[in-house]
């Protein structure tokens with residue numbers, strides 16, 4: 561049993577050692593072996609013969625490359641790899657796509673002509689050769705992305721939306737009326753199994769006008785600091801302005817400071833006085849549009865809450881009411 565296994569193993573090893581680039585001396589008409597090689601690499605085409613062989617030649621299609629030791633090919637990449645009584649092999653360096661095709665080892669033994677065929681397959685890793693540039697579009701625009709790839713065998717091309725993870729087959733990705741939530745990165749992946757896939761990222765920026773998301777009426781106490789906040793989503797990022805009723809507040813106003821961070825602007829009161837109570841408007845704009853929202857800096861005691869855009873009128877009423885009551889009480 562052990563012996564059988566070891567013989568089998570030896571056979572297997574022998575077969576493996578021969579490798580795919582081994583060309584058996586076989587009768588004409590035998591379905592050719594394929595040898596697969598990457599573009600740019602070297603390959604040895606082997607032909608097994610025996611001492612009875614008197615004439616031998618290697619051909620590329622119908623062109624003679626070698627007859628015996630004599631080189632016919634003018635191609636410097638073609639050379640004799642081995643030539644003795646049992647082995648007649650040639651080497652092709654820096655294999656090109658044009659080298660793909662049938663090669664024939666032709667020889668004569670005991671006046672019998674014999675041939676061995678091998679089919680050389682040249683593979684080229686999939687590679688992206690042209691792809692859309694990063695884009696900046698407005699919300700609602702149609703976006704067309706393309707990704708061109710080459711390779712042998714013909715590669716597959718897939719687009720992937722990195723946000724949703726969804727994939728789309730093919731060179732072209734068409735998005736109709738793009739929405740702001742689709743803004744993100746897309747990746748083109750091309751693969752033909754020859755080498756790791758080639759990928760390329762394309763960024764699509766979706767521009768949209770500002771949308772004020774977070775504002776609140778704020779209570780404040782005389783003699784204490786206070787802050788009004790205005791948050792806006794926008795691409796490109798919004799520019800902010802603050803108004804007190806109809807008057808634009810400037811950063812140079814010593815009563816207030818305006819501090820604008822990426823997506824929000826803060827109106828800072830270092831020391832609230834009576835005249836600070838009132839109605840403030842945050843104005844956010846970019847080149848696609850503008851929006852505004854108003855909020856109150858109010859004296860505590862009255863209960864406020866919720867978003868101003870809905871309750872501005874009501875809270876304004878309460879504010880003026882509480883202001884008038886306090887004025888009345890002071891008198």
Ligand SMILES: *[C@@H]1O[C@H](CO)[C@@H](O)[C@H](O)[C@H]1NC(C)=O
Pocket residue numbers: 591592593594679681
């Ligand atoms: C050789 O390659 C061709 C096409 O590339 C294929 O049809 C054929 O089956 C292959 N032959 C062998 C023996 O692998």
Ligand SMILES: *[C@@H]1O[C@H](CO)[C@@H](O)[C@H](O)[C@H]1NC(C)=O
Pocket residue numbers: 642644645646647
């Ligand atoms: C022919 O060359 C091959 C490879 O170098 C070698 O393995 C083989 O023994 C040689 N055969 C003869 C008959 O010299």
Ligand SMILES: *[C@@H]1O[C@H](CO)[C@@H](O)[C@H](O)[C@H]1NC(C)=O
Pocket residue numbers: 620621625633635638652658659
């Ligand atoms: C094989 O023949 C083709 C077609 O004639 C040619 O383009 C190619 O360079 C040749 N390759 C070799 C290695 O001779």
Ligand SMILES: *[C@@H]1O[C@H](CO)[C@@H](O)[C@H](O)[C@H]1NC(C)=O
Pocket residue numbers: 690691
């Ligand atoms: C890539 O494709 C675009 C659009 O088809 C074309 O205008 C451009 O010339 C191509 N670039 C290259 C390097 O082929």
Ligand SMILES: *[C@@H]1O[C@H](CO)[C@@H](O)[C@H](O)[C@H]1NC(C)=O
Pocket residue numbers: 783831832
């Ligand atoms: C706030 O302003 C009032 C009146 O101008 C002043 O009396 C008070 O000291 C100030 N408080 C602070 C903390 O600066």
Ligand SMILES: *[C@@H]1O[C@H](CO)[C@@H](O)[C@H](O)[C@H]1NC(C)=O
Pocket residue numbers: 843850851852853
């Ligand atoms: C503020 O927004 C309202 C609609 O919400 C609009 O009617 C008004 O013109 C805007 N004001 C400014 C200064 O843009």
Ligand SMILES: *[C@@H]1O[C@H](CO)[C@@H](O)[C@H](O)[C@H]1NC(C)=O
Pocket residue numbers: 805806839840841854855872873874875876877
């Ligand atoms: C605050 O001012 C804005 C703009 O001037 C106005 O639309 C809003 O009604 C005012 N709110 C209150 C409570 O007065």
